[in-house]
Amino acid sequence: MAQSDTVDKILDAAEELFAERGFSETSLRMITSKANVNLAAVNYHFGSKNALIHAVFARFLTPFSATLETAFDALEARCEGKPPTLNQTLWALTESAVRMPQRNEKGISIFMRLLGLAYTQSQGHLRKFLEQEYSEPFGRFMRLLKEATPQLSAVDRYWRIQFMLGATAFTMSSSDALRDILQNKLGVETTVQEIASRLVPFLAAGMQAEDAMLVPPQSEKVSVA
Amino acid sequence: MAQSDTVDKILDAAEELFAERGFSETSLRMITSKANVNLAAVNYHFGSKNALIHAVFARFLTPFSATLETAFDALEARCEGKPPTLNQTLWALTESAVRMPQRNEKGISIFMRLLGLAYTQSQGHLRKFLEQEYSEPFGRFMRLLKEATPQLSAVDRYWRIQFMLGATAFTMSSSDALRDILQNKLGVETTVQEIASRLVPFLAAGMQAEDAMLVPPQSEKVSVA
DNA sequence: GTCTGTTTGAAACATACGTTTGACGCCGTT
């Protein structure tokens, strides 16, 4: 067995268990048991549990951010100066995710859930790590979004981006959805691609909704359609 | 000091700490320290940490579900047989939440974050508790949604509801946004009402988006607008 | 005032965690 075999077995087991149970709720002993390696191997190869968490993310995120950069390059080249549309930008992102070379068919679902957990569980070290390591593609995506929705005020755009992020991360990170994806609980086939093809129109429509009708929050009556 | 004083002090401290740090990451010792009560008081009054978590939810959710029922009653009465529109249904929900008698101004934000955590952290016992205790108003909301979007297929509606839930729970539960809400980090005032007034149009537009344009997931080219 | 059931207090319990240790086996190099 090569030396890196243990490292990969740990990463595989950790990725799956973190996605299923969250970070704090997954112990190193669970991971090493599932990976069939010794408990000390984690601290030997990664240094600490937090560093292992970072490694799990880096294994997916580093090649993904490269793929995303080239997708954005291609998109902007195709648009010849004109800013890409919202739909194009969203599709570039989701297609990059879907096209990622995956270790197995559930790779993306698992990783989407991990991303959701990263945002939701207040693991300070993880947020800091992700923001430091991958600020560049993230900032570029934000810039594209801004150029694609010039009609929105900065505040409106800020909140709607938050909503998009929420719909995406939460959907992928909700255990129900994950279970559906993984074991096809619904009759229909439920691939990540299919979810994405449902999600993108939802997001685009919400993002381009008419001016937020600021219904006075204290009014007694609700406006009728 | 009355007997229930300790109980309420524990609930207050637990609610706040759970919202800040999550359930697993919050120890009983943190809670009892913040509440200035003895460690054993939690197990004496609630029986276990899990039961404490349930009690935190029940303290908010029980009066809220009652408020929501009357709001739905009023809405349906006003519509005289016609099914309420999507906007009306969403507003009835958010207004019920906003109108809840709160212990303090940040009550709703905190509780929204707790709800998001409940869905996200795979705490099996919590999900089971919530589904058992509050299935009735939840089911009623789902029925109203169904009647308000008859054009959607069941599968489309299922996923779009998931998206709505995600945008809402995630927005309210993201720690960044929470921090902004709590201490007005942004220049503009950011109340829960204001967020809701931005969120509802986003959700309604997404929910009523045109038929999901099922772009073939494997196609090389992206459709252009 | 005394008694009875309820609530608090400090301390201990058993368990699980992340991490560290030191011995052991392996393998390529000298």
Added chain:
DNA sequence: AACGGCGTCAAACGTATGTTTCAAACAGAC
């Protein structure tokens, strides 16, 4: 054949957790 670095292993470390214990303090009823 002896060495030395590397990876593995079982075992232990110190700490933190949820929970339990039992005596003391308190309340209201008689």
